[in-house]
Amino acid sequence: MVALCLDKIPEMKLERPNMNYLHVNDVRPHGRGPYSLNIAAGECVSLSGPSGSGKSLLLRAIADLDPHDGDVFLDNLPRSTFTAPQWRKQVALLPVESxxxxxxxxxxxxxxxxxxxxxLGFTHKTMQWQVSRLSSGEKQRxxxxxxxxxxPRVLLLDEPTASLDPQTIGIVEKLITDYRNETQAAVLWVSHDAQQAARVGNRQLKLTAHGFSDHIDDGADGAHPGSENIA
Amino acid sequence: MISLSALDLSLAALLVLALAALSWRMQLGLGAQLLIAAARTVVQLLLIGLVLKTLFEHIDLVWVGGISLIMLLAAGREVMARQQRRFTGWWGFGMGTGAMFVSSFAITILTLTTIIGTDPWYTPQYAVPLLGMMLGNTMSGIALALDRLTATAWQQRAVIEQRLMLGATRQEAIADIRRDAMRSGMMPIINSMAVAGLVSLPGMMTGQILAGTPPMEAVKYQILIMFLISAGTGFGVTAALWLASKRLFDERHRLRLDKLGTPKV
Structure with missing residues (x-):
């Protein structure tokens, strides 16, 4: 059923695999940064950093929820060529708390x-469930x-497994990876868990007040087309 | 019509004084407020009595326009004062005032020219009380609706932004809240139309009957006023909510609560 639905969006397949899906250029959320970042089609970048370092603010800025300096490009098209609702449908932000x-x-x-x-472990009957009776893990999934x-062609995930048990974490990680592989979506995944960051990310970045720093190099970094400036 | 003497009014004033004394004895802390409000009533109404007396003797569009403007600005100030979280800058005053201006003035002028048909249309004896009634009611409706809109938007900011994240437009993201605000702005007039004549006789009709107007004439005017007020309030509230809910976002459909000031204590 998943495959059936994903087949409906063949235009998501990228013709030129080296083209960057998401390009973040000198974005300054609330005066921090500037942050510049490229995420290639089908690539997952995991992002860590101490709480308060502005990870969520960066995601909000990319999704165009707060006014900020800098620009973001999707498939080399500047964000201003999309209406804001169009942009947010294609660049989906999943907040920590839904x-x-x-x-x-x-x-x-x-x-x-x-x-x-x-x-994700639900049935079609879940649609009739009452929201007030959902657990935090069910809400997150x-x-x-x-x-x-x-x-969406880009997923901005803010700790998407924060309220899940280890078994469900595996299910969610697999679903997101499958979606990414099927649709060649670019993924920016905020995680506090170093093991998860290494598991899901093709590259790992750490957020500082002035830019990104390369986090833990898994040795395969050079194979990726995206590059970051370290301010 | 039985004319009231100063002595008659003093007797009524004694009742208010007695209430203030009671409040003082029971330490309710209402005495001073009550007396100040009562004094304001006397002074403001005597002044407007004098103004109306002069105005009725000199029928002049400039004078009618001038007093209308003062009434509008006072109502606009009142709408702003009743907001818990008001828009910063000129918008805080301009939004409610603009909406009231459009709906109250349009409906009053329409009524004077085509329904009542006074000659000239700005005859102050009709124009001033009619506009006053329109403004007073539209003011309450707009104040209630705007306050509800901004307070709810503030409380439900996370929900609004969640809907934006899912690709909703700003109109879609605020639609439920705006509908709620519209309902609270319209409830007073809908309620008073529903109970008119059953629970209470509306103030204007009571006044006319006390002044000796035949009941059926008073009733007809009251029906006219009720319809005008509900239309005026409805259009005014709609306009104010349209402006305000647009102003809560920017052109990139971002929720901009920074355009609201900090709440009054």
Missing amino acids: QWWLDDVGGHFPDTDCPWLKP LALARALMNH
Whole structure:
């Protein structure tokens, strides 16, 4: 069922594999940075840094939720060529804490036929569940399914497994990796867990107040087309 | 019509004084406020009585326009003062005032020219009380609605931003909150239309009847006023909410609560 749905978006396949999907150019969220970053199509960059270092602010800036200096490009197109709602559908931000404003789960989905429910351990009946009775782990997984409904080309994940148990963490990691491989989506994954960062990321970066620093080099870094400036 | 003497009014004033004394004895802390408000009522109404007396004797568009402007600015100030979190800068005053200006003035002028048909249309005896009633009610509606909108947007900022993250436009992200705000702005007039004549006789009708107008004439005017007020409030609240909910975001559909000031204590 997953494959069926992903087949509907063949334009996501990149023709020129060396082209950068997401290019972040001198972005300054709330006066920090500037941060510059390239994430290639199908690449996952894991991002760590002490709390308060501005990881969430950087994700918010990329998703265009706060005013900031600098620009972001998707497939070499500047963000200003997209309307803000279009941009956020393609550059999906999954916040640490998801918000739900209706009583039932299904009302939050554009279409109750969601192909990601089953891989995440839910059934179609989950759509009738009451939001007030969801656990924090269920909310986190459903928020991921909800964000994927827009078929985003870039995923900005803010600790997407923070409230999950080890077994479910594995399921979520696999789903995101599968989605990335199938659609060649670029992924920026904020994680506090060094092991997870190494597991899911093709590259690892650490956020400092003035830019990125290369975190732990897994030796394969040179193979990736993306490069960062270290301010 | 039975004219009231100064003595009649003094007797009524004694009642207010008695209440203030009671408040003082029971240490309710309302006495001073009550007396100041009562004194303001006397002074403000006597002044407006004098102003209206002069105005009715000199029918002049400039004078009517001038007093209308003062009424509008006072109402605009009142709308702003009732906001817990108001918009910073000129918007805080301009938004409510602009919405009231458009709806109250348009409806008052329309009524004077086509429904009542006074000659000239700005005859102050009709124009001033009618505009006052429109402004007073529109003011309450807009103040309630704006306060509800900004307070709820502040509380539910995370929900609004979540909807934006999922690709909602600013209108979609605030639609529920705006609908709620609209309801709270319109509730007073809807309620008073629903109970008119059953629970209370509306103030204007009561005044006309006390002044000797035949009940059916007073009733017809009251119906007219009720309809005008509900239309005026509805259009005014709609305009104010449209402006305010647009102003809460910027052109990139970002929630900009920094445009709201810090709340009054």
